[in-house]
Amino acid sequence: MAALDPSRMRLAVVGGTGPQGRGLGTRFAAAGLAVAIGSRDPERAAAAADEVTELAGRLADDAGTGAVKVEAGANADVVADADIVVVAVPWSGHAETLGELAPLLADKVVVDCVNPLGFDDRGPYPVVVAEGSAAQQAQRLLPGSRVVAAFHHVSAVLLLDPEVRGIDTDVLVLGDDREVADQVIALAGTVPGMRGLFAGRLRNAGQVEALAANLIAINRRYKAHAGIRVTDV
Numbered sequence: 001m002a003a004l005d006p007s008r009m010r011l012a013v014v015g016g017t018g019p020q021g022r023g024l025g026t027r028f029a030a031a032g033l034a035v036a037i038g039s040r041d042p043e044r045a046a047a048a049a050d051e052v053t054e055l056a057g058r059l060a061d062d063a064g065t066g067a068v069k070v071e072a073g074a075n076a077d078v079v080a081d082a083d084i085v086v087v088a089v090p091w092s093g094h095a096e097t098l099g100e101l102a103p104l105l106a107d108k109v110v111v112d113c114v115n116p117l118g119f120d121d122r123g124p125y126p127v128v129v130a131e132g133s134a135a136q137q138a139q140r141l142l143p144g145s146r147v148v149a150a151f152h153h154v155s156a157v158l159l160l161d162p163e164v165r166g167i168d169t170d171v172l173v174l175g176d177d178r179e180v181a182d183q184v185i186a187l188a189g190t191v192p193g194m195r196g197l198f199a200g201r202l203r204n205a206g207q208v209e210a211l212a213a214n215l216i217a218i219n220r221r222y223k224a225h226a227g228i229r230v231t232d233v
Contacts, residue, residue: 009187012036012082014075014097015089017048020113023159024086024151025049027167029056029068031190036071038078040097045072058162076104084109084187086151087138091116091127094134098141106144109180111187112205113151114138115212123217126210133206135174148175148184149205150196152212155225166193169227173198174205197230 011028013021016037029035029052037052039045049072056068071078079085079101085108089097094114098105114134116127131137135149150173158164171188173196175181181198188196199208211228218226 010034010083012078013086014038017044019156021088022048022052023156025052026055027191029070030059036078038075042074055162079104086111102142105142110145110147112138112149115152115209117213124213126213133209135202135205146177146180150184153228158225167191168193170230171196172208174200176202
């Protein structure tokens with residue numbers, strides 16, 4: 001696989017109408033990637049794409065990266081022409097959505113950023129996934145795809161705030177294909193302030209996904225939008 005060139009990269013966000021999907025789409029579009037927002041409802045996708053276009057345009061104007069136009073469509077339509085597909089659906093719809101899209105995702109890089117969490121009156125907690133993690137479930141459902149786990153701990157609030165120019169966080173990237181993992185590390189690096197780091201094979205994704213529950217607890221306690229920084233690297 002050739003080195004990642006943001007000016008030539010086509011990226012689709014499945015579940016792109018949610019906060020995380022819109023936020024990641026905004027930052028990647030501002031960095032110059034061709035972004036398409038997908039949803040089961042094309043009208044919702046179009047509305048989200050208009051918002052992402054406006055926010056990314058403001059960031060791109062400040063950075064001098066040029067005009068931004070974010071596309072939209074049904075999930076199946078936007079993934080068909082994508083080089084990289086980011087999965088940002090709710091955990092409750094993860095298996096069903098990927099099962100439906102599996103034929104279209106063959107031979108594509110799939111970046112799963114889903115955190116399998118539950119919530120009760122005591123706060124957030126990780127739920128048990130039979131495969132071990134959302135990313136491993138994705139790999140089981142998508143045997144023909146190149147699955148990478150990443151972007152689990154990035155605050156959607158910060159991603160969607162055009163006054164926040166840089167996203168000061170490390171992105172833990174996990175995958176069994178090191179070449180593809182390096183592509184996703186490079187993808188993270190297109191966002192100012194963000195750094196991608198290889199954090200192990202896909203079998204280690206469970207604890208990374210579960211850590212989101214701790215960050216949510218931190219954010220609630222300290223009224224923050226905490227991220228992750230790895231020292232001495």
